[in-house]
Amino acid sequence: MTTTNPDAPVTHATTGPPEETRPVGSARSDRLSALVQQHGALAVLLLVSLVASFSFDSFATGDNIGNMATGSAFLAIVALGMTFVIVTGGIDLSVGSLFALGGVLAAWGSRHGTLVALLLPLSVCALIGLVNGLLIARSRLAPFIVTLAAMLGARGLMLALTDEGADTYLVGKDSFLAELGQGSTLGLANPVWITLALFVAGAVVLRRTRFGQHVYAVGGNEDAAALMGAPVARTKILVYVLSGLLAGLAGALNAAWLASGVTILGNGMELEAISAVVIGGTLLTGGLGHVSGSLVGVLLLKVIQNVINQIGSLDSSYQQVVSGAFLAVVVVAQTWLGRRRHLM
Secondary structure: OOOOOOOOOOOOOOOOOOOOOOOOOHHHHHHHHHHHHHHHHHHHHHHHHHHHHHHOOOOOOHHHHHHHHHHHHHHHHHHHHHHHHHHOOOOOOOHHHHHHHHHHHHHHHHHHOHHHHHHHHHHHHHHHHHHHHHHHHOOOOOHHHHHHHHHHHHHHHHHHHOOOOOOOOEOOOOOHHHHHHHOEEOOEEHHHHHHHHHHHHHHHHHHHOHHHHHHHHHHHOHHHHHHOOOOHHHHHHHHHHHHHHHHHHHHHHHHHHHOEOOOOOOOOHHHHHHHHHHHOOOOOOOOOOOHHHHHHHHHHHHHHHHHHHHHOOOOOHHHHHHHHHHHHHHHHHHHHHHHHHHHO
């Protein structure tokens, strides 16, 4: 017969290793990996900007910073929509063509007033995004194929409207649309203010709304999201509509800034947007990302481009080489950090 001492301390079985043998730094290392994955691009941006400020006298000037901010605004708006798409695990290759189409439609519509100049590109590009979303969500077609077809179709529509690029529609210098694209408020260009407002709204929607939770859930595990009652198909449709809408808006603002609908713009913009989003910490596999990181990714690409222009002796094609190298390094780092966190 055995007896127990009621005053003895009670011990409980644990499924993990004893506390003294458990790696003390594993949780800290996990947090550090997540921090690097999410904010590594910001650290690189600050470092590159600091080095460039000491290396080139004209880099940190107000004019140069203003030009970089304005030039980044249009790509940033496209990247904002791309962030929502990639977080769901999708991809949108049509945004470059929608950007060009939106600019042409805005310039054409400016002859009938600012309201038409804005509503026409937004409506048409959002409609194309809706078609993309329906084919992807309802017909279960691959996003790559669907948006590739939309890219070709939107580019063809734009060329048809401009007689194969022979016609260039101009935006009146005295119109409100021109003021929207070329004017400034408190020392910052209006497109920059619009971009900042859109990113604040995008951050709130993605982080603080039920729709944003559904976006993360669909990207994390589509089947589990459906079992939890998340509207998977509707969420996918909405993110592609949003991507098309923002691409059209960026094109309209760019046409207002240039005072014309330039047909040669937008080539390769979809790849730039994807690069910026991934460099900013959003996983290509979906389920993880934030809009502030995409903004940092855009700024990093533009700063690199500006530094190459400051050097002067390098061809502009080097910017694509450096951007591609950055993207490759980031994807490898994301994969390594993700595996490392799962093993801990």
